[in-house]
Amino acid sequence: MTPEAGGCDAGAVSNEPSHSASRHLALDVADYDAQIRRLVPYYGDLLREGVAVMKALAPPAPRVLDLGGGTGALAEAVLEALPEATVTVLDVDPEMLAVARGRLARFGGRAVFVAGRFTDALPLSDVVVSSLALHHVPDIAQKTAIFRAVNEVLYDDGLFLNLDATMSADPALTALAYDHWLREMGARGVGEAEARGYFAAWAEEDTYLPLADELAALRAAGFPHPECFWRRGPATAYGARKID
Ligand SMILES: C[S@@+](CC[C@H](N)C(=O)[O-])C[C@H]1O[C@@H](n2cnc3c(N)ncnc32)[C@H](O)[C@@H]1O
Known part of the structure; x- marks a missing residue:
């Protein structure tokens, strides 16, 4: 799912010579944010709910990993709400990362950028979050493997939080x-x-799985008590704490 129906990276950064790079980035962020709110119901609520759960459950000064962080909207919300947090934005698309870099420049060293895939080795983290990105994983077996890798890089009492569209088995x-x-x-x-x-x-590129399957996958990946924190229509905030 992406504001540009053609693909997540389409139009993220253009090369028109008449604009400065920073103006471009600002325009891209504004366009992207407006479009995603037009096309994805409750996107703003999802980010707010996710950040509220994180504020309640994350340890002080959390090291947060944002999987598929795109233009950095979720990372920005986290960095604003948790002034001690640092966020690593991981994304496979260098153009999205370039936009995120511009958007998050004001946070200095609290925002770190990694070009990589969900399936790459992930950094140790207190919180792993994702918004509208893990639906790019095409099936539950691959998703379970990613959830397992997330579980392994979370510190004890760490939190995994996914903000995405889910459906039903019915x-x-x-x-x-x-x-x-x-x-x-x-x-x-x-x-x-x-x-x-x-x-x-x-x-053609997204898979919205039943919420029950997502929660079962989390359990299979080693999270004993997966939970849906908030849901409205397809928009779902769910996740789990890492508990031994
Ligand atoms: C729809 S965008 C969502 C971006 C952002 N999280 C948001 O809330 O606006 C999905 C993002 O996931 C990234 N992505 C897709 N597949 C990926 C993969 N296998 N590994 C890392 N990032 C991926 C895309 O490049 C894109 O930036």
Whole structure:
């Protein structure tokens, strides 16, 4: 899922000579943020809910890893809300990372950038977060492997938090979630045909799994008490603490 239906990196940074790089980055961030709010219901709520859970459960001065951090929206929310936190933004796309770098420059050394994949060796962390990124993992077996790797790099009492779209094992309930998504897009001026076009484009690279499967995968990966913290339509904040 991406504001540009063509792919996560499409249009992230352009090379028009008439604008300064920093102005470009600012425009890209503003465009991206506006678009994602148009297309993804409750995106702002998801970030707020995630940050609230983190504030409640993270240790002091947490080392946070943001998987698929993209343009840095979640990292920015974390860095603002937790003044002692440091955030490593990991993303496979160097153009997204360039935008995140510009957006997070004001936080200095509290924001670190890593070009890499979810499946690469991950840094030890107090909190691992992700927003709208792990739906790029195509099946539950690969997702379970990533959850296991996350569990291994979390310190004891660490927290994993995923903010993403989830569906249901019951097709009727999945249909309801898509109806909800359509309604919310409609309320932001996205007509049904355009919305269905986005769904079709995203379906080529995104997989929204049943929430029950996500929670079961977390349990299989070594998190004893996975939990859904917040859900509205497809928008879901879920995760678990690492407990021995
Ligand atoms: C829809 S964007 C979401 C970005 C950001 N978290 C947000 O909330 O706006 C998904 C991000 O995941 C990244 N991504 C996709 N597959 C990845 C992978 N295998 N490893 C690391 N990053 C990946 C993309 O490059 C993109 O920046």
